[in-house]
Amino acid sequence: MDAFDFVNRANADYVDQLYQQYLKDPREVEPQWQAFFAGFDMGTSKAAGVTPGSAGQAAVQQAAGTTANEVLQIEIADLVHSYRELGHYIATLDPLGHHRPAHPLLELSEFGLSMADLDRQVGADGFLHATDGTLRDLLEKLREAYCANFGAEYMSISDKTQREWLQQRMEPNLNRPPCGADECKNLLKQIVDSQGFEEFLGTKYVGQKRFSLEGAEALIPLLNAIVEDGADLGAEEMIFGMAHRGRLNVLANVIEKPFELILSEFEGTGYKAEEGDGDVKYHQGYSKDRVTKSGKRVHLALSFNPSHLELVNPVVEGIVRAKQYYLGDNERTRVVPILIHGDAAFVGQGIVQETLSLSEMPYWRTGGTIHVIVNNQIGFTTMPKQGRFTPYPSDVAKMIQAPVFHVNGDDPEACAHAARLAIAFRQKFHQDVIIDMWCYRRHGHNEADEPSFTQPLMYKEIDAHARPREVYSKRLVDSGRVTADEFEKMKTDLRQKLDAAQVVAKEPTPRNGAAMSMGGVWQGLQRHGEMSVRTAISPETIRKVGAAATNPPADFNVHPKLKRLLQSRREMSEGKASVDWGTAEMFALGSMVLEGTPVRFVGQDVQRGTFSHRHACLHDYENGKKWYPLAGITPEQAPIIFVNTMLSELAVLGFEYGFSSADPRNLVIWEAQFGDFVNGAQAIIDQFIAAGESKWQKMCGLVMLLPHGYEGAGPEHSNAYLERWLQLCAEENMQVIYPSMPAQYFHALRRQMKRNFRKPLIAMMPKYLLRSEQSASTLDEFVNGSFQLVIDDPANPPRERVKRLVLCSGKVYFLLNAERIKQKIEDVAIVRVEQLYPFPQKEVQAILAKYRNAGEICWVQEEPRNRGAWDFMRDQLSGMLPETAVLTYCGRDEAASPATGAKKTSDLEEKELVGHALDLSPAERLKDSGVSRVPVAEVAPRRRVVASAQK
Secondary structure: OHHHHHHHHOOHHHHHHHHHHHHHOHHHOOHHHHHHHHHHHHHHHHHHOOOOOOOOHHHHHHHOOOOHHHHHHHHHHHHHHHHHHHHHHHOOOOOOOOOOOOOHHHOHHHHOOOHHHOOOEOOOOOOOOOOOOEHHHHHHHHHHHHOOOEEEEOOOOOOHHHHHHHHHHHOOOOOOOOOOHHHHHHHHHHHHHHHHHHHHHHHHOOOOOOOOOOOOOOHHHHHHHHHHHHHHOOOOEEEEEEOOOOHHHHHHHOOOOOHHHHHHHHHOOOOOHHHOOOOOHHHOOEEEEEEOOOOOEEEEEEOOOOOOHHHHHHHHHHHHHHHHHHHOOOOOOOEEEEEEEEHHHHHHOHHHHHHHHHOOOOOOOOOOOEEEEEEOOOEOOEOHHHHOOOOOHHHHHHHHOOOEEEEEOOOHHHHHHHHHHHHHHHHHHOOOEEEEEEOOOOOOOOOOOOHHHOOHHHHHHHHHOOOHHHHHHHHHHHHOOOOHHHHHHHHHHHHHHHHHHHHHHOOOOOOOHHHHHOOHHHOOOOOOOOOOOOOOOOHHHHHHHHHHHOOOOOOOOOOHHHHHHHHHHHHHHOOOOOEOHHHHHHHHHHHHHHOOOOEEEEEOOOOOOOOOOOOOOEEOOOOOOEEOOOOOOOOOOOOEEEEEOOOOOHHHHHHHHHHHHHOOOOEEEEEOOOHHHHHHHHHHHHHHHOOHHHHHOOOOOOEEEEEOOOOOOOHHHOOOOHHHHHHHOOOOOOEEEOOOOHHHHHHHHHHHHHOOOOOOEEEEEOOHHHHOOOOOEOOHHHHOOOOOOEEOOOOOOOHHHOOEEEEEOOOHHHHHHHHHHHHOOOOEEEEEEOEEEOOOHHHHHHHHHHOOOOOEEEEEEEEEOOOOOHHHHHHHHHOOOOOOOEEEEEEEOOOOOOOOOOHHHHHHHHHHHHHHHOOOOHHHHHOOOOOOOOOHHHOOOOOEEEEOOOO
């Protein structure tokens, strides 16, 4: 290390903190710091003649010439620092009273002090609250600030400015700002409303699940404090995400969803089947404008969420990022994300860590999220000691150095203080903040659950513990800030409102979710519409895109191997060569940004492309400077970004879904590095992408590109789980395509934004075909063509001579066609089904009618029989066949693994399935295979007559 340069870059407080860690355990600091402090101690020891360490520091410093008073001040500074750092460990956080014992590192002996020093004048050494100068008073004030119902973790933050900012807002008021009578009444009313709402539901709707907030009622004043102060600090929208625990209460008492709408869901009058399948009431979302007490208008929205707890986290972040984008909220203070977590889920669900990892990434930043952990101290039936090994559930977030405020849920004033501090920090520093609200769960996991089966002792304590409303009201009545009559009136007023709302709720109540989903930036779009639309572009547009995207700046040094790529793309745009997949994509995206459609293209390695086919970002060969060919076509164009993501599918796909659902005017594309990696995001696919419209009337136009194809790359890089997508398809919820030509991909992308509705688009994308001359398009297909749902056989065999009609998708067409030409087969027609869902019934019927003499309709696929599109196509085709035709299957046999791990075996399987599809003899199938005789039983692919159907 050059002259220990890292010391010069660090601030003194940070070095002191590291030194204290070193003295406790040298292994806690990094090797370079161990070396530095060892040398420091050695030098000090030689000068003083003593062994350094926490017990001998005073002697060392005195021997080195430090006065006794200076030694004392050092010890007091260490004392203040230690309470700031460790005080939360002994704070009174648990409403049930299980507080932790004294921390050994806060004992007076650690600082060379004893009980005899309590009345000694020591000063405060930087502590920001006035004391009488004695050690006794300093300790008392430190404990009030850091060890009462509010505990702060913030000294691990490396930014000195942030630490000092927090100290200035915590220490002068000892983390308990004055609470006047009016404010206390307001807090009590919110606790009354929160608890009374739950009691009403429990009384009126016995046995119905509601996932009560009881035991954590202080969440309501905590969230409302964020809303009120946030509006004053510039927030115009707040997007909430949370699981089911307390959701109805938050909807009622924070988002201000009318009581009668919530109660109508209990009464069964608030659901209409024609609006989709719907969802249970404690998964529903809602949005509303709210006017704060200071007169500010703020839009609040609680996002829909399935039972998968933390799954909504990246979705909310994506929604917020999209809103910030179209509102021009570059400072990221106008739209604020707020995520509410359970303690067990925050630790146990990996999507939390993935979302935290996104929080500071440039194209995913939202300016800081306020995370509220509702720390019930239990997860279903699992106690914290079984669910984590760390002191707090919030410890998983230490990697982002967010301040953590631990607070006692029986103290609404402390909760409100934590909320105000959190939103102020977030608006100031644009970083995440965590509030860990310690509370308990009065009932079981749901109201029908019996928690004493597994936690009998805990629930005896809970049953004996006074409820938050009674705890806080007694405190206020005893202090004279609220009268007993005022308290009773609060309860009576709430009950009257709820009784009146229930009367209305029993009447037929229209559900307004569908209307809401088409408001705002969705205005003018429809839920469904015409699938086909004009997508062709002019030759002038192609030349304009091609010229701009193949001419780098004069001072840009193109990699020698990419010069040919740019030259070939220029030739393609001028009609001098057939167009490949990468260039077709360039035409599609370039033309759309010229038309004003912003493009957001993300995924692992998307800038270059996994298969080195895209090169949407070029790097200067000499200095590494970046050039984005499509970003500078014209000054007036819409923005376009290509961003490589972190190695995550689940959180990143959730974020992009949220972004797409929030703004339909953006083309949002996520590409999997390999198609099979999409299974890492299966929960987002199942719960949001496939079912979001049916459950919540939430639509999106997200495009998912999944490289798919059997080239002998093994089980993990062959199959994009086409079969799973088709199993999820119903009610035109999404589109699944398997394009075989670059022009088809071009038109599919443009079609996505040209129609007056939005549906997710899932595209099985090629690998082998990306540079294949067989799979190349003419320029005319971009200028005059459109997306073809079904592509008839371009060989145009005489229809009356066709005895076998082969239907297929994707790469296998080219394998079949090449062998057909080689074998000079004339009685087989090969037709490509390019869009699998929504199934192109009319187009397929026309093909069947054209080749009506075909006695065999054969579906051919690369995938094993239990994968791919076979089961789906069998169901679709069975009722459409001519009376004399039989439906057969050609492809690999059933397999537990997606593909073989041996390329030679894969190639042999491929040759065999092509031979079966074209009805070649065994000798022809095995010709040139290098194998003299292979029994069919040993070769996975074989043709099967699966079903025949009569019209």
